[in-house]
Amino acid sequence: MSATPSSVLERAQAAGGHPAITYRQAGDRSLLIEYGEMELDLTLNFFVLAVDAALSERPVDGLLESAPGFRSMLVRYDPRVVSPAELVEHLARLHDSLPAEQEIEIPSRVIELPIAFDDSQSRAAVERYIRSIRKDAPNCEGANNIDYIVRYNGFNDREEFYAAVLATEHWTGFIGFFPGLPFMFPVDPRHTVVAPKYNPTRTWTAEGAVGLGGPCYAIYPVESAGGYQLFGRSLPVYDLQARNEVFRENPLLLRPGDRVRFRRTTEEELLSAFEDVRADRYRYRIEEHAFDVGAYLELREQVREEADERRRRREEASAEAEIP
Structure with missing residues (x-):
C-alpha cells in the first residue's frame, strides 16, 4: 500500500x-x-x-x-x-x-464603537430561532443569549459581563466568513469571555449585531445567518455603497491589527447613530496607534495570576452549564 x-x-x-x-x-x-x-x-x-x-x-x-x-x-x-x-x-x-516577538511593532488603529447591550434586534433574532428552529435551546432561555453567557462564565450578573466587554480593547485578528466581519479577541486576558456556539445555527441576524463564539467576538456586517451568542448591537462595519466617508476608500471598516474599544450607549442613541452613518453625518472615532508587542507581553505577565484565577472560575461555571 x-x-x-x-x-x-x-x-x-x-x-x-x-x-x-x-x-x-x-x-x-x-x-x-x-x-x-x-x-x-x-x-x-x-x-x-x-x-x-x-x-x-x-x-x-x-x-x-x-x-x-x-x-x-x-x-x-x-x-x-x-x-x-x-x-x-x-x-x-x-x-x-x-x-523577535517582543520587539515587533504592528501598525494599528484604535476604533471606538458604541454598543447597546440587550438590544431589540438581538432579542428578535433569538425569539425567531426559538419559534422556527429550536425551542429547547439552553442558550436561549428567557429569549436572550446574555443570561447563558453570564452562567457559562460564572459572572454574578449581566453588569459584570458588560463590564468585561467594556474594560479592554479587542484585537482584530483577521477578517472573514462574511465581507468585513472582524474576529476579535480581548487584549487584556483578565477579561476573556467564552461561550459555545448555537446548535444548529440561526437563519437570521441583524446587521451590526455583536456576538460571542468560543473566546472570539464578532460584529455582523450584514443581515445573515449566524451561530454566535448575541448580546448587543453596534454600528455598520461594512458598506459597499460607501454611504459614509469612512467607507469611501474601503468598504470594510476594520482590518487585521485594529483594536476596537466599545462605548456603552442606549438603543435609542444607537439607532440614531445608525441613521447618521447612512446619511454621512456620523464620524467614526479612529486613532492611529502602533501596537507594541513587548508591552503586551509585559501586561500579560503582570496580570497572569488574576487571569488564571478568572479562568478557573470560568471553567468551574462552564462545567455546570448545558451545551447547546
Missing part, C-alpha cells in the same frame, strides 16, 4: 523568538503557512501580521495576494512565474529578517 501524500513542503523549528513554521501546498496555486501550535495565543497572530506586512513591502515576482488568518496565512501565486520551492525560500528569508 502506498503512503498517503503529504501537503507539507517544509517545516522550521521555533528559534530566535519566532514560532515553528509549517509550509503546506494548498491546491495548485496557493501555499498555507501555519505558525506555532493549534492554540489561542495572540502572539502567533502578531507574528502573522508582521509577516504579512513584510511580504507587502518585499513581494516576490508571481505573488498575487496574501490572506492572514489567526495563526496562518494563505498565499496565492502564479505557478507560471514562481514555483512553490522558490516561494518557500523567499518566505523563509522574510521570516529570518523579522525581529
Whole structure:
C-alpha cells in the first residue's frame, strides 16, 4: 500500500523568538503557512501580521495576494512565474529578517464603537430561532443569549459581563466568513469571555449585531445567518455603497491589527447613530496607534495570576452549564 501524500513542503523549528513554521501546498496555486501550535495565543497572530506586512513591502515576482488568518496565512501565486520551492525560500528569508516577538511593532488603529447591550434586534433574532428552529435551546432561555453567557462564565450578573466587554480593547485578528466581519479577541486576558456556539445555527441576524463564539467576538456586517451568542448591537462595519466617508476608500471598516474599544450607549442613541452613518453625518472615532508587542507581553505577565484565577472560575461555571 502506498503512503498517503503529504501537503507539507517544509517545516522550521521555533528559534530566535519566532514560532515553528509549517509550509503546506494548498491546491495548485496557493501555499498555507501555519505558525506555532493549534492554540489561542495572540502572539502567533502578531507574528502573522508582521509577516504579512513584510511580504507587502518585499513581494516576490508571481505573488498575487496574501490572506492572514489567526495563526496562518494563505498565499496565492502564479505557478507560471514562481514555483512553490522558490516561494518557500523567499518566505523563509522574510521570516529570518523579522525581529523577535517582543520587539515587533504592528501598525494599528484604535476604533471606538458604541454598543447597546440587550438590544431589540438581538432579542428578535433569538425569539425567531426559538419559534422556527429550536425551542429547547439552553442558550436561549428567557429569549436572550446574555443570561447563558453570564452562567457559562460564572459572572454574578449581566453588569459584570458588560463590564468585561467594556474594560479592554479587542484585537482584530483577521477578517472573514462574511465581507468585513472582524474576529476579535480581548487584549487584556483578565477579561476573556467564552461561550459555545448555537446548535444548529440561526437563519437570521441583524446587521451590526455583536456576538460571542468560543473566546472570539464578532460584529455582523450584514443581515445573515449566524451561530454566535448575541448580546448587543453596534454600528455598520461594512458598506459597499460607501454611504459614509469612512467607507469611501474601503468598504470594510476594520482590518487585521485594529483594536476596537466599545462605548456603552442606549438603543435609542444607537439607532440614531445608525441613521447618521447612512446619511454621512456620523464620524467614526479612529486613532492611529502602533501596537507594541513587548508591552503586551509585559501586561500579560503582570496580570497572569488574576487571569488564571478568572479562568478557573470560568471553567468551574462552564462545567455546570448545558451545551447547546
